[in-house]
Amino acid sequence: MNIEKALTLGYSEESQYAETIHPGPLADNSCQVKSPSKTAISIRRYRLYTISNTEPIKEFKLKLAVIQPRASREFPEFTLTSLEGAVADSKLHDVDVVILPELILPGYNFPKRHHSMAQSLNGEWMRNLSKIAQKYQCAIVLGWAERFEGTVYNSVTALGSRGEILAHYRKRQLFGAMEQKSFAPGRSPSPVFEIAGYKFGLLICYEIELPEYARDLALRGAEVVIVPTANPVGYEHVQDILVPARAYENRQFVAYVNYCGAQNGLAFSGTSLVAGPDGKALAQAGHEATALYVKLPEFSDYPKRILSTQLDDLRKLTDQSDVPHRE
Template sequence: MKLALLQTPPANGDPDQALARLEVAVTAAAAAGADLLIAPELLLPGYNCPDLHAVTAQPVEGAWIARLSALAAAHRCGLVFGWAERAGDRVLNSATAIGPDGAVLATYRKRQLFGAMERASFAPGRDPAPVFDLAGRRCGLQICYDIEFPEHARDLARRGAEVILVPTANPVGFEHVQRLFVPARAAENAVFVAYANYCGAENGLEFGGMSVIAGPDGVPIASAGRGPALLIADLPARGDYPAGMLSSQLDDLVSGA
């Protein structure tokens, strides 16, 4: 699997601008041979835009998903991105995976809401994160704060996930997540973890950048600085990592240790 990860400034509540930036990134990722591009949390309509979350939230059958499905199919590159979902009378902080043929593969609703703004804007998700196939790998979804709880990543690994895809909106001051928690979740579970953050600021909230793809040994395969970036990395086969390390961890997962 060749994975692309977009670190971008937020569009400050302008979905059209966010979609335009995403299209530029997908075009570049596809030209580089990427199977999948991951974008940050609440790309649509924006993260620190609580006045827009309920007003603009759409169902899975809405225009945002239709447009992004067409974009993925046009470039033959899958997409994972965060957005505000409306499901009946509930508004949810969601992430959706779309395959390179434009088919919706999975939608996950964030369970661990962070801070007063998120808890005021969104209902927590109720269901475990999905596991799905993309580009020959078993993938799972988390959103930002979820990955800081070891049990969520462990559950995905136990259900067969090899790659955990994480749209995020991590502010300045919380860089320990990129430096420590993301590599730890990867090493604990012998999986890849791809963490796509914003850079820049949105309505007074400054984001920390430092997006990262960590391998099953906890070592970063690719990482960004503080500014805009498009990371592209081949995920090595499991056989490229020390067999003893992976086999012992996977045995523990299967046995429930």
């Protein structure tokens, strides 16, 4: 298929899977996008992509919206209003799942907020998000600070298009002093759940960097791994190397959803992406606030010769060796 390159400062890979978004009357690449919501903040500022096809694209079963917001100091009430606008805009592009970064409620780099604002799974945040998902008939996945029986967790929740909770997961592999001070580690692996015929799993930020977590999900049948993250500047090797490697070695799609900009002194590296099972990006953002609308192809669309066979080939490891060695 002959695809023209995306005309954007943020992403220039060829891809038939990224949604075509035409600027129309909007002349500036980072101009405000009109939406049904009354309030718009940095999460609403999208970089516009133009990708042209010379052949019709086949039907796809699932479309993701990867929302890379500019990190904000706003309080959760304002963020929820903006989040609804992002969902409304995404639904205009026939999206099935909207994905937002780690701890978007109440904000990643605000440790005092984590304890003072954390809510329960049946609290106001989740009730409002459930209404938004039901209103727009769209699944939502996002990271937030959860309080359960007096303990605070770094959590991610997947809400279905009827507002129901499809999956809930607490981050097990906390990263750095701030997270380790703010949160208790989760104890349970991510559930594997289904949306539009695809099997999903959840990880949070640092966990995708450790091969065991994605491999566990693959062995349990997960085809799409959603990873809300808050990856800072200086750790771009995660997007450049590790996320594509996880997708390739496990034959999975990996949606890695980051912030851009800075928050309370911490600068984020942006470049959110959806990597396919061939280890290549279906779409990737740059360093500005961006909405990526990404159609997932069928696994059968990929030639078998380019997909990893590691899951099938890996031999069971034992303590025995056939190599002579000293006791």
